[in-house]
Amino acid sequence: MIDTNRLAAWMDEQGLPGKGAPLEAKFLSGGTQNEIYRLRRDDFTCVIRIPPAGAPADRDNGIMREWRIIQALDGTDVPHTTAVAACSDTAVLGRSFYLMGFVDGWSPMDHRDGWPAPFDTDLEARAGLAYQLAEGIALLSKVEWKAKGLHDLGRPDGFHDRQVDRWTRFFERIKRREIDGMDVATKWLQNHRPLDYIPGLMHGDYQFANVMFEHGAPAKLAALVDWEMGTVGDPKLDLAWMVQGWPEDMNSPDAAEASYVDLRGMPNRAQLVEHYAKVSGRQVDDLDYYLVLAKWKLAVVLEQGYQRAGDDVKLQSFGPVVENLMRSAAELAESTEYSS
Incomplete structure (x- = not known):
């Protein structure tokens, strides 16, 4: 489970919306390589993608690689999730992670x-x-x-x-x-x-x-x-x-x-x-x-x-x-x- 207190503090440092408000995290999906949680803080909603604790060490590099792609898609015609913020400092949550916009849609x-x-x-x-x-x-x-x-x-x-x-x-x-x-x-x-x-x-x-x-x-x-x-x-x-x-x-x-x-x-x-x-x-x-x-x-x-x-x-x-x-x-x- 995500340490919402540590994550909220980091989000405050990044200047993200909802500073000081409680942060709620709801597990959406995940397996051995990544976990995805929906985050809510007042009116601000986003998604965190993070490797689980037991994932191979190179998944941290993989997460940051994914982040580069998502960032690069901003401003293109490719349908994509919005790049919100990323963290490569494993001292925050134990693994590298990134935040992306929540997609109001459905998956096959x-x-x-x-x-x-x-x-x-x-x-x-x-x-x-x-x-x-x-x-x-x-x-x-x-x-x-x-x-x-x-x-x-x-x-x-x-x-x-x-x-x-x-x-x-x-x-x-x-x-x-x-x-x-x-x-x-x-x-x-x-x-x-x-x-x-x-x-x-x-x-x-x-x-x-x-x-x-x-x-x-x-x-x-x-x-x-x-x-x-x-x-x-x-x-x-x-x-x-x-x-x-x-x-x-x-x-x-x-x-x-x-x-x-x-x-x-x-x-x-x-x-x-x-x-x-x-x-x-x-x-x-x-x-x-x-x-x-x-x-x-x-x-x-x-x-x-x-x-x-x-x-x-x-x-x-x-x-x-x-x-x-x-x-x-x-x-x-x-x-x-x-x-x-």
């Missing part, structure tokens, strides 16, 4: 059993959720990251070289089984790196789980959230990460099972990609490369969870998912028109 993660009204029955309105999702990263890709002081956030030079090499080494460290298709997909990725890579700001784990929407219709993004994987890299990997499992027939029963949310009634992959290209101004002719990379990388990431599953039924379920993803990556690599 809170509606896994069905979309909220009117998106539960109005399929035309539901389609807007997907287009807005695609638009979020399209706008993000247009941020002038150097002008925003993010020149040292990532290492864009050699980004694609490092993606394959880094995650291959990671897999070798955790490897306990062979995964069908991995050798094929890995070799293909090594031989088909993009020729016109344009660096940009990327989210790193872009999906419905990491955005919030404003209440009501038409669909409108309220904020992109959870910047743990944010970096300067290739924004088209965000796009591929978003659509790698997106079905083509959006009215089929498969669309209801392709994700943790019901995708029926939404635009298909081609329509989403077209919208991204229109808003971002980036060409998407080589999207197959990014789809192979997204499937391959996600398979490696989930394999770690599967290897640690033990008696955890959810993590055990990653096993066949990893196999399907890697097989799909290899099949796409072999079938794409520039696979020679």
Whole structure:
């Protein structure tokens, strides 16, 4: 739990609203990496994001990295939470933390059993959720990251070289089984790196789980959230990460099972990609490369969870998912028109 007395004193030092008034903290969400609390003080409301006491030490650096991104988004067209204040002095609350504006909206993660009204029955309105999702990263890709002081956030030079090499080494460290298709997909990725890579700001784990929407219709993004994987890299990997499992027939029963949310009634992959290209101004002719990379990388990431599953039924379920993803990556690599 947050030490509200120490936090209130620090907030007073920063000149934030509500000086002298009691500070209330309500836990919203969190896990092993971060915790989020809503803070209220008189009429002032914001949110604190802070690693729990037991989180790895490097999460303090990660929190400040997230803060830099949120600050950089101020003044851009990207829907985002407002940057309020940050603290790297662990003497205050034991960990680094930052405060951001409270978003009056809703998260798809809170509606896994069905979309909220009117998106539960109005399929035309539901389609807007997907287009807005695609638009979020399209706008993000247009941020002038150097002008925003993010020149040292990532290492864009050699980004694609490092993606394959880094995650291959990671897999070798955790490897306990062979995964069908991995050798094929890995070799293909090594031989088909993009020729016109344009660096940009990327989210790193872009999906419905990491955005919030404003209440009501038409669909409108309220904020992109959870910047743990944010970096300067290739924004088209965000796009591929978003659509790698997106079905083509959006009215089929498969669309209801392709994700943790019901995708029926939404635009298909081609329509989403077209919208991204229109808003971002980036060409998407080589999207197959990014789809192979997204499937391959996600398979490696989930394999770690599967290897640690033990008696955890959810993590055990990653096993066949990893196999399907890697097989799909290899099949796409072999079938794409520039696979020679």
